[in-house]
Amino acid sequence: MTASPAPARRDNLTVFVKGLRVEAGIGVYDHEHGRLQPLVIDVTLDLGPAEVHGLSDTINYETVAASARRIVAEGHVGLVETFAERLALHCLEDDRVLGVTVRVDKPGALETADGAGCELTYRR
Numbered sequence: 001m002t003a004s005p006a007p008a009r010r011d012n013l014t015v016f017v018k019g020l021r022v023e024a025g026i027g028v029y030d031h032e033h034g035r036l037q038p039l040v041i042d043v044t045l046d047l048g049p050a051e052v053h054g055l056s057d058t059i060n061y062e063t064v065a066a067s068a069r070r071i072v073a074e075g076h077v078g079l080v081e082t083f084a085e086r087l088a089l090h091c092l093e094d095d096r097v098l099g100v101t102v103r104v105d106k107p108g109a110l111e112t113a114d115g116a117g118c119e120l121t122y123r124r
Contacts, residue, residue, distance in 0.1 A: 010050075013047040013050045013058070014044055016045065017041070017061050020041040022041065022068050022069060023036040023038055024072045024077065024083065025037075025076035028078045039106055042105075043087065045097050046099035047096055047097065050096060059091075070090070071086050080118050083104055084117075084119070088100045088121075089122070092124070100122050101119060102119070102121075103118070
């Protein structure tokens with residue numbers, strides 16, 4: 001007799017925002033103060049095995065974008081690492097988020113590179 005396969009179970013739900021573009025006051029050098037520079041942001045949120053039946057069961061993408069815009073509105077940030085950390089911590093304010101990875105690319109930071117920036121991950 002052949003055993004029945006185990007029933008499928010939800011292992012993990014990941015919500016992401018990729019390529020979010022914002023103009024931010026960012027940089028440590030004198031020539032970077034008083035002007036806006038583009039940032040390209042990727043955010044990945046780990047929600048664990050959450051079941052989703054409606055928007056209230058998940059993270060709205062706009063919430064992530066609004067958090068990034070709020071950081072921009074707060075004023076100049078010296079490092080992309082600081083920007084990434086602030087955004088990650090904003091995302092973790094929602095108890096459903098078990099982990100977050102934020103990647104911030106600062107196009108044009110290096111003349112000879114396609115991108116430069118950082119990526120960081122927080123887990124509960």
